[in-house]
Amino acid sequence: MACMPQDTAVVVLFGWLGARPKYLQKYSQQIRVLKAQHGQQPMIYQCFSDAGFIYMTKVLQAAMRLAETPPEDQSEALSEGKLRDQLQPSGIIFDSAPAVLNSVIATRGLISSTLNEPVLGLQERHPLLYRVVLQMAEMLLGLPYVQRHIQQIWQFWEVRAPLCRHLYLYSDADAIIDDSSVEDFAGAQARRGVQVKMHKWKGSGHCEHSRMYPQKYSEQLAAFSDLVLRKP
Template structure:
């Protein structure tokens, strides 16, 4: 009965039933410019290809008639971002939103930090790809940290309804494709621009794979601008029904989920292996146990559907075998109830064998995608060391070699 109910809900209007309840949005940045969007009736909507060809460039808002389709978001807000060659000048950058939440938003670096000394940071954007059920307000704390040290940040989320109603080449993939094109346009504007990805859970990691796929197909030169990748609470590099069931259960149950509970210690050390007895691991409540069982049976069917299985397997193969030649940092936890630590560690070893520069940190006791909140000092120190040692230092070396040659 639970499987049937979930499948029925999945086939209709999920935004109103499951994922995006109306919540007040956090106040927009000082650099935002409110823009009114005219009503576009279904009969007046232009076909989807028009939206996919839309160029994200400065425009006259009064003449803006955003093409839209049932499977694509509409343009609602315009943000300003600093032009790097002349910081006093500004250009318009489009922020794209769905009917109920912003899909992605650009965050500017702290001008005081950039004025003092940003180095290569002011020409680097960190793309934060959210976990299943995440929203802009959840990713803002990460974006604020990056912008506070001089980086640009883009926060991207996918409505859970788009994931549930997924079909190859459908709405979810078109939204990711739009972001990929936007990033390719941005790095092509002038020399020296760079991208760092920061993904969360398997959803963010798979989004990263689809972005890579788009860039490799449409603009391979943009792939060379990717200088680092941070993977938080992922991956499981096979279509695993238990992992998908746990992820959806956590997104639905939120704080009531077993996935939100760690081992009860905030003193995580990456160099200490903690062995816990079964009694220290909380068990799911009856309601969640039923939901997990139903979802696992559902995903046993869904993930073995030929079209979906081929699509997911293709993206996972790309991420396993064809990642950019850039450093990688994996942040995970032995206490993660969604993504098993052994899956992350196995993937890390395979990437090292493939010749990639890889760092990894086990937070031991923190729950799924909760490492920053559980241990902010360790989390930010891992990011800082990775960015300084593996990203910025390497970029500076490459620039010096180009000048010498």
């Protein structure tokens, strides 16, 4: 997770599995420049892939627990209230996410990030490794504790997640997160009352939209930032 200082723009990034800091800094800088043009400092979360989505969800759940736990004294109440407010986003950007985590998603994501190779053709290039990792992922994801953890994440987004604006940046060529999974999730959030914006890229791979469409990607961030910063 990367966060900008409070005296500039507040940007929180939840990276994909294996994301390097230099890549996240690029996204952080894009939003920071856009937000520096305004006099407000609402927080925008941007998550990448299922790994970033899960990490972001845990932060939001922690903020919710702070709101529900009675503090022991007034000073603690002020401290926890300030932290809770700082954790609440005014907008969320989903890049190549989310989908319900399964063994295929986990296997492709893990091998691709570990070997730093494109997802397409992984199974053909590394058949033995793919089978071993797939079996391990099936075993791990089948554990009751892991199943409960996954269910809690999705239940949170069904009824308790913040109702701030959402932007979904996804692709018809993502070999890890299917476009229909993103669209189903976005539709469910819209039915909860969330204001949803979506942009579906053509041909870009998983978390590759900014690289393939740098200008268009920046324009999407700019338009969304303007919506988040706009006074009611």
